[in-house]
Amino acid sequence: MTVKRHALIVGGTKGAGRALAGKWIKEGREISVVSRTAPSGKLGPLAGVHYFQADLSDSKAVKKVVGNVLKRGPIHDLVFFQRFRGEGDSWAGELDATLTATKNVIDAVGTRFGEAAAIVAVGTVITRFVAEGSSLGYHVAKAGLEALVRYYAVSLAKNGVRVNGVSPSTFEKEESREFFRGDVNLAEMYRKVIPLGRIGTADELADVISFLCGPQSSYITGQNIVVDGGFSLVWQESFARRFLLKKK
Numbered sequence: 001m002t003v004k005r006h007a008l009i010v011g012g013t014k015g016a017g018r019a020l021a022g023k024w025i026k027e028g029r030e031i032s033v034v035s036r037t038a039p040s041g042k043l044g045p046l047a048g049v050h051y052f053q054a055d056l057s058d059s060k061a062v063k064k065v066v067g068n069v070l071k072r073g074p075i076h077d078l079v080f081f082q083r084f085r086g087e088g089d090s091w092a093g094e095l096d097a098t099l100t101a102t103k104n105v106i107d108a109v110g111t112r113f114g115e116a117a118a119i120v121a122v123g124t125v126i127t128r129f130v131a132e133g134s135s136l137g138y139h140v141a142k143a144g145l146e147a148l149v150r151y152y153a154v155s156l157a158k159n160g161v162r163v164n165g166v167s168p169s170t171f172e173k174e175e176s177r178e179f180f181r182g183d184v185n186l187a188e189m190y191r192k193v194i195p196l197g198r199i200g201t202a203d204e205l206a207d208v209i210s211f212l213c214g215p216q217s218s219y220i221t222g223q224n225i226v227v228d229g230g231f232s233l234v235w236q237e238s239f240a241r242r243f244l245l246k247k248k
């Protein structure tokens with residue numbers, strides 16, 4: 001009998017996490033999703049997905065919720081989408097939600113990963129830059145996440161668990177689709193600055209994560225894949241020249 005792969009998607013109620021949950025449930029996988037709040041409104045629950053509520057910034061809550069998820073069977077795919085969306089101190093909030101929560105969840109699963117297991121942590125391409133509007137905590141926590149990926153890739157390899165990261169630039173998700181598609185100036189700006197000529201989507205990010213969890217990437221661990229249409233390859237001075245000197 002083939003065992004269905006069981007995925008735990010942390011932050012699978014919104015954005016890219018929801019896109020991945022939707023993709024994998026259609027493929028017939030067992031999906032468990034953890035988030036602070038239950039899916040509601042336009043982003044209501046997806047049929048077949050099991051939802052669990054816990055604030056993973058609280059380490060006691062982590063053990064309990066991971067224990068409940070494991071009652072559904074060992075975890076084959078573990079994907080982290082959560083980011084700090086709370087009130088208050090963004091430094092502590094980002095470090096707790098991004099780093100401590102991810103570490104605590106991995107440790108709470110411990111030896112109860114399934115066969116050919118894979119972990120993917122979602123970071124951001126801005127760890128290589130300084131982005132206006134994003135806090136110091138966000139930059140530092142996401143940079144730390146890349147180190148966490150490499151560390152666990154080595155320490156969990158003996159258990160047959162691969163660990164990788166993805167670093168997207170801004171992407172269009174279900175919630176923001178109207179906004180991005182409705183703004184022609186923004187679309188024109190992305191056409192001009194991104195080598196592939198457009199903003200990426202949550203579904204495209206989900207495809208890369210699926211690859212990193214699947215057999216086609218069985219010899220890849222500890223890596224970080226940038227998913228940005230080539231945006232971060234362009235030297236900043238090229239933009240400055242093009243826009244400030246009004247050159248093509």
Ligand SMILES: NC(=O)c1ccc[n+]([C@@H]2O[C@H](COP(=O)([O-])OP(=O)(O)OC[C@H]3O[C@@H](n4cnc5c(N)ncnc54)[C@H](OP(=O)(O)O)[C@@H]3O)[C@@H](O)[C@H]2O)c1
Pocket residue numbers: 010011012013014015016017034035036037038054055056057080081082083084085097122123124125168169170171172173
């Ligand atoms: N959106 C972009 O353009 C973009 C660009 C680059 C990188 N990224 C990265 O991609 C990832 C996904 O982004 P997104 O915009 O799709 O995220 P999002 O829409 O904000 O969704 C975040 C998910 O994480 C859950 N979550 C947040 N804090 C949590 C906590 N303490 N405990 C448990 N669950 C928690 C949220 O549910 P609750 O609110 O109910 O907890 C939600 O399901 C993030 O890590 C982000 O940094 C996003």
